[in-house]
Amino acid sequence: MDQREEQEFAEYFAARREAVRRMAYMMCGDWHRADDLAQTAFIALHRHWRKVRDKGALDAYVRRTLSRAVIDESRRPWRRERFTDVLPDRPAESGAVDDGIATRQTLVAGLREVPPKQRAVLVLRFLEGLDVAGVAEVMKCSEGTVKSQSARGLEALREALGGQLDDLRSTS
Template sequence: MSRDEEFGAYVAGRRPHLYRSAWLLCGDPHRAEDLVQEALTKVYVAWPRISRAGSVDAYVRRMIVNGNIDESRRPWRRERLTSQPPEVVATPPPGEEADELWTALRALPAGQRRIVVLRHYWGLSVEETAHDLEVIVGTVKSQTSAALGALRRLLVPAGTSATPTNDSPGEAR
């Protein structure tokens, strides 16, 4: 199989997952498209090396996360004071429903959102997440705890318990 065929097969199989990851990180379908496209461009250039190493997903994931961080640091992305607030609302991409989880996830600070996406959408370990974000393991643990606490507060209806109970027989303690 040629380089182009291998790369094409990878993109065809993984692009929806990559796009959703980028969208969860940045909250903007257009920026998510750009993040994925930029990452895939870099992957194509490095394809022989990263495909041999078997680390394509890790490489792409890191490119998307770093691209999102870099994008937020660019001066032209910073907020500007105006007399009227912009009427821009982050919406889910086409085919995705706006739901309570989406709303709650968007309410998290960007750093916590990145950690939640890497830990719970990508399924990375604490150590892998720390490596990808270039932070210490303790930061991942504390930010995960804070993010999940915030999500619980946002998602659990008032007056109900956020922790499972052991009222049913056969449930483990």
């Protein structure tokens, strides 16, 4: 890459770094993995920067790369971790937790229970604000697949959040 292209990439990276990192976090539920996944997406973009003809489609390229990276990462054997409700060395609870923080933590915990493809569809559709056609384009699948994955993902999320949703409703 020449100096001008390197500068263009650096500007895009600086402008979109945090948004891509947040999207990755919503897909995987772990800030460390989100950093790795965002880095993977930006490395792929840097590698193909010269080939990208439409610079207006960079966000779509990064979203597609990120969602594929999340799905691929979930298939690796060492990623089949078991989560536990009891963590060692938990800090003592002093005072009430802000409802916004509790709600976000509840959502992320619920998203962890949703299968990776459905989770990617839910994040792209409802948190990134893409329409069905946009998600289908990012995921390289049909609109019908997006709709069915969205419906199944929402059902899995409702099931995962079942008791927690009741707790949130009663405190609101």
